[in-house]
Amino acid sequence: MSIRRPDTLGGKAAIVGIGATEFSKDSGRSELKLAVEAVGAALDDAGLTPADVDGLVTFTMDTSPEITVAQAAGIGELSFFSRIHYGGGAACATVQQAALAVASGVADVVVCYRAFNERSGRRFGSGVQRREPTAEGAALGWNLPSGLLTPASWVAMAAQRYLHTYGLGPEVFGQVAVVDRRHAARNPAAYFYGKPITLADHAASRWIVEPLRLLDCCQETDGGQALVVTSVERARDLRRPPAVVVAAAQGAGRSQEQMTSFYRDGLTGLPETGVVARQLWRSSGLSAADIDVGILYDHFTPFVLMQLEEFGFCGPGEGGAFVAAETLPLNTHGGQLGEAYLHGMNGIAEAVRQLRSTSVNQVAGAARALVTAGTGVPTSGLILGADG
Numbered sequence: 001m002s003i004r005r006p007d008t009l010g011g012k013a014a015i016v017g018i019g020a021t022e023f024s025k026d027s028g029r030s031e032l033k034l035a036v037e038a039v040g041a042a043l044d045d046a047g048l049t050p051a052d053v054d055g056l057v058t059f060t061m062d063t064s065p066e067i068t069v070a071q072a073a074g075i076g077e078l079s080f081f082s083r084i085h086y087g088g089g090a091a092c093a094t095v096q097q098a099a100l101a102v103a104s105g106v107a108d109v110v111v112c113y114r115a116f117n118e119r120s121g122r123r124f125g126s127g128v129q130r131r132e133p134t135a136e137g138a139a140l141g142w143n144l145p146s147g148l149l150t151p152a153s154w155v156a157m158a159a160q161r162y163l164h165t166y167g168l169g170p171e172v173f174g175q176v177a178v179v180d181r182r183h184a185a186r187n188p189a190a191y192f193y194g195k196p197i198t199l200a201d202h203a204a205s206r207w208i209v210e211p212l213r214l215l216d217c218c219q220e221t222d223g224g225q226a227l228v229v230t231s232v233e234r235a236r237d238l239r240r241p242p243a244v245v246v247a248a249a250q251g252a253g254r255s256q257e258q259m260t261s262f263y264r265d266g267l268t269g270l271p272e273t274g275v276v277a278r279q280l281w282r283s284s285g286l287s288a289a290d291i292d293v294g295i296l297y298d299h300f301t302p303f304v305l306m307q308l309e310e311f312g313f314c315g316p317g318e319g320g321a322f323v324a325a326e327t328l329p330l331n332t333h334g335g336q337l338g339e340a341y342l343h344g345m346n347g348i349a350e351a352v353r354q355l356r357s358t359s360v361n362q363v364a365g366a367a368r369a370l371v372t373a374g375t376g377v378p379t380s381g382l383i384l385g386a387d388g
Helices: 031-046 066-073 087-105 137-146 151-166 171-185 200-204 271-284 301-310 319-325 344-358
Strands: 011-019 055-058 080-084 110-119 207-210 220-231 243-251 293-295 368-372 379-386
Touching: 011 031, 011 344, 031 066, 031 110, 031 220, 055 066, 055 087, 066 080, 080 087, 080 171, 087 110, 087 220, 087 243, 087 344, 087 368, 087 379, 110 344, 151 207, 151 301, 171 200, 171 301, 171 319, 220 344, 243 271, 243 344, 271 301, 271 368, 271 379, 293 344, 301 319, 344 368, 344 379
Parallel strands: 055 080, 055 110, 293 368
Antiparallel strands: 011 220, 011 243, 110 220, 243 379, 368 379
């Protein structure tokens, strides 16, 4: 079972720098170069130098190891380096690991990064290709012969059950797409800058795997994003207002698989997100009513609705109506549907901008932001807050 007591990490670390490359479909350079560029931009934003860094955290699905990035970025000795598994589910966990290192004194300044040529190079949306045999891969092997070959096909199974259980139509998913693209249309960094959509556009987009249409699926992106984490005390002396890590959590549910957890008792929720939600609320002492802006992982629209329900913003089956009511500002950067698909790292950066009051879609008085990582896989989440 997951832990049932608050943890003590909150308030001990903060994100003090954010930096990214441009988001494109063909970067024209190596993933290592993208990583180094993003790391440098994040350090510049924080007012720090490579010499200040003694820790690096990234994802397992990354071709630029921590030691190589340190060498290429001019970073010297490291006292902490780490990698998180499970693709997009790792995003918020990179910050959690950095915060744990800082809070325990293992490191002073830790940079979290993610960089890939996910459009011009390896495309995650193309599904399973030339996969090395692993124990966890056995679950995929059970489903592949049935034609479930891509992430969209895996999510479609849960999405179809969700619609059936609650008597809904696929237009409810379009609410997420419309909100994300509206925000992206105002964001010069977004791939879909200046290109909002309507519910009619969503309904007219082609089927990918029923009940998912093209506009239910995130884009594929080349680019890099980095975040700088240090102690709250040190953060107060740096260039930018700190985004304090109020709470951080990882979560995996019962019968957890990677995107194919089809043998649970139900398919209409995200138990791994429920584990994260309970720990974030427990440790922060907050509830859904206390959140000013939500940056929810949106690789596929149905899972945004399920996340809202798992976190208690609305009841089961009510996610679409909740998004339509616009009670909670959602994915103000445009999300992975509208800005860029960086395995959620760009979403963390947007939460920092909201707390700094520098977002292009600024929420007035934003003081607490909820950020989630990839769903359908073991996942993670953050509550970030303004200092003081």
